[in-house]
Amino acid sequence: MELHTMTAGELASMLEKGEISSVDAVKSCLDHIAARDQAVGAFLTVLAEQALQAAEQSDTRRREGRALSLWDGVPIAIKDNLALQGVRNTCGSKMLEHYIAPYDAHVVTKLKQAGMPILGKTNMDEFAMGSSTEFSALQVTRNPWDVERVPGGSSGGSAACVAAGEAPWALGSDTGGSVREPASFCGLVGIKPTYGRVSRYGLVAFASSLDQVGTFSRTVSDGAALLSAIAGSDAKDSTSIPDAGPDYASAVRRGVQGLRVGVLDGWEQDTVLPSVAASMQEATAALKRAGAEVTTVSLNLLDKAIETYYLIAMAEASSNLARYDGVRYGLRVDGTDAADMFRRTRSEGFGQEVKRRILLGTYVLSAGYYDAYYKKAQQVRTLIRSQFAQMFNDVDVLLTPTTAATAFRFGEKQDPLQMYQTDYYTVPANLAGLPAMSLPFGRCEAGLPIGLQLTAGALQEPVMLQAAGVLEQVEQDRRGSYGAV
Amino acid sequence: MAQYEVVIGLEIHAELLTKTKIFCACTTAFGGHANSHCCPVCLGLPGALPVLNEKAVEYGIKAGLALDCRIPERCKFDRKNYFYPDLPKAYQISQYDEPLCLGGSVTCETETGLQTIGVTRVHLEEEAGKSVHSGDNILGSEYSSMDYNRAGIPLIEIVTEPDLRSPQDAKAFLEHLKRVLQYIEVSDCKMEEGSLRCDANVSLRPLGVQELGTKVEIKNLNSFRSVERALQHEVTRQSQLYEAKQQVEQETRAWDEARGVTVSMRSKEESHDYRYFPEPDIPPVHINSLWVEDLRSGLPELPLSRKERLQRQYGLTTYEAEFLVSQRSWSDFFEAVVQEFDQEKMVVNWLMGDVSRVLNAREETLPQSQLDVSGLVELLRLIDTGTISGSQAKAVLEAVCATGQPPADVVQTLGMQQISDEDQLAAMVDAVIAQYPGEAQRCREGDAKLIGFFVGQIMKGSQGKANPKMVNELLRKKLKL
Structure with a gap:
């Protein structure tokens, strides 16, 4: 078995036993990146030298019996909207193509503290705005399952590198599904934690009230472990939740006996692929067999979630992205005066989708429109939040598809609204600040992975992981593989 | 002129004397090399997040209490969006509809007696950086440099009701306000260093009319004197417009100190739409009423x-x-x-x-x-x-x-102790009487003014150390006056 296809858990246990070194693991990933990433295009920056150096230091620590964590020496990849000191931080944009981050994001500090060598930084839709990574201004990333198809987005690079065996796990960010949708398209486990569970310090903001760092892994246990490694309070993020967070890994094998699982009333009428519907049926049956109670629940505001989400996300984005003006860092296109420089810099530096969202966001915050759009959206958001809270009185976890269909072809979704619709199942968790995850369950006729989504109440990640552990067991029993292709 | 009433309201910005900035740990010290008091947060680097400085809240509350404001149990921060090179994030974190302090008043002395001026609100916000233009002024400047040392210093904005009735009153109020803020040690209020700044809204209305006239906002008031001068100029300008039956435009005007006039900066149509919305990076702030009472009782x-x-x-x-x-x-x-x-x-x-x-x-x-x-x-x-x-x-x-x-x-x-030893002084007195027998004689015969001459001689002789009171008494005794 080749090292690069192993899970993080397997690598950790081999490192622990001294069967392999961190240098072996990192080299295996780097070799595989060299061999395969030309075709996949997951990485924007590969940090071969730094990763090997970190691996050597990790091996020394292991030899001296002072490993920093269970994961000391297990390599990882991170999305290019997470600040890593001394390394460029492009966010998939021309605006920041040559911008070097002068500090570490909180999650990067956590990875370093756990001793994980960072392999590189992965491609993404520009400023995390997109669902296919087609909106990266810098590179095309392909789905390792079928290179004619998109890997999903916006964390498409992180998903693709884990699916392609270029890294055992990776970090992404999820504002409206940007971890879960690519995880679904690439056959991976993708976790978006409760809002505030993981510090956003050093995550380049898209929509601050929705953004959350998330994980990609080939197994639920790996996802739970990575979440434990990055979760916890951070004084630098005022929205971070003030406690360390539990040990998530122990929840994975707890089973679902007596767990109340909700499925949406009438979901069968949703326009989902027949194979996705079949996966839903199988998953429901499997959870029942494992002792869960399955009941139908209703969330009638779900149909308003997409509009609500895009209004809020675009409004916040228009403000968050205003700082890219050419004055202090990033691209600058000279002009006749300061205002002209702003105009030229922003016209050249941003891609079409980013401009669309900035314009719409600016519009909905404008005097005379604020009440009709932004304020109304916030009111609906509050209602969605309370509908979820109500629903979680009756059930412990909600099971839905992650996406209505499997990975689509490049250029297939030209209409922005069609692209936005991809996020139908994923945005509600962001609006409500709830934890949600996607895990692979079944394949479509084209042989592509199908993702199912579990959503839990605030800070109820362990419950979500319990259900995921059971479904993963079913999937592994029938397929015997982990996600790498 | 007499048939119009002047209506003035002020917006005052004061930098708070906290040791660190409002959303990061950078120092607020004045001066220092350009951009040496900066970090990812106050430079607005991608990914950085603000964390509210509790001291800034404390100082803001103290200011509010000194101005007799109510401190609501909850306040929140909002983003004020506009592009300017000195604004690192292209938005200023400020407070829009839920400020720190509401509804106060200040009584101060003016030329026309004691006056009570309403305070609409006091809110917290962050300071911007500073542009340094090449050449003499911004027009014709070839390039500008930016210094963000000041960016993120906490500010309070104090908004008054339109209760002031003359430029003189406005100046007196501002001076009083400065004194109050200095008293409670929340701001040093140095107008010349920019730690206290003032914008004024001014309008006229016919005497007896309740409805407010069209207001003009005046910016760039850099001293107490310029506040009074600019307002005086603006009052004259507006009254001339009314006299000539012309409209006063609602606009923002800048005070030109050198020329002594206000000039139009932007009309109402050109005014900024700041697109305020709640700051998602800072949760609403809950103010403990016990804390407020503590601060109140600690006010000087x-x-x-x-x-x-x-x-x-x-x-x-x-x-x-x-x-x-x-x-x-x-x-x-x-x-x-x-x-x-x-x-x-x-x-x-x-x-x-x-x-x-x-x-x-x-x-x-x-x-x-x-x-x-x-x-x-x-x-x-x-x-x-x-x-x-x-x-x-x-x-x-x-x-x-x-x-x-x-x-x-x-x-x-300095060997300065006075000689108050009676014997020593008596010896001096005897010596000087012996030195000037003629004068002594005239003195004994009643020319009391000559006492001063003798005292002067003794003070001179003792290099000022002789106790003049005792010398005087001794002289009178010896000369039998």
């Missing part, structure tokens, strides 16, 4: 009531009391000195006279000076006991301020 006595009390308690004149409360350090000093030396008039005379003069000459403030309370008490006692003369005391004061030595030590070093 404010200038106006202190002035009244000083007059009442120590029998000071209005002028003296006004001098003492003009700066809190002077009144604190005064009250500390009179605790130990109870001749209030003498204390206030020394403070207003020689102490002020010496400090001015040294370009020092009282807190900066080496003169402390015990130093002045000691000096005054030396005078009071006749150990040194008043004119010697001035020299001692200068030495104390220059060296920080206690007055008694200075007196010792």
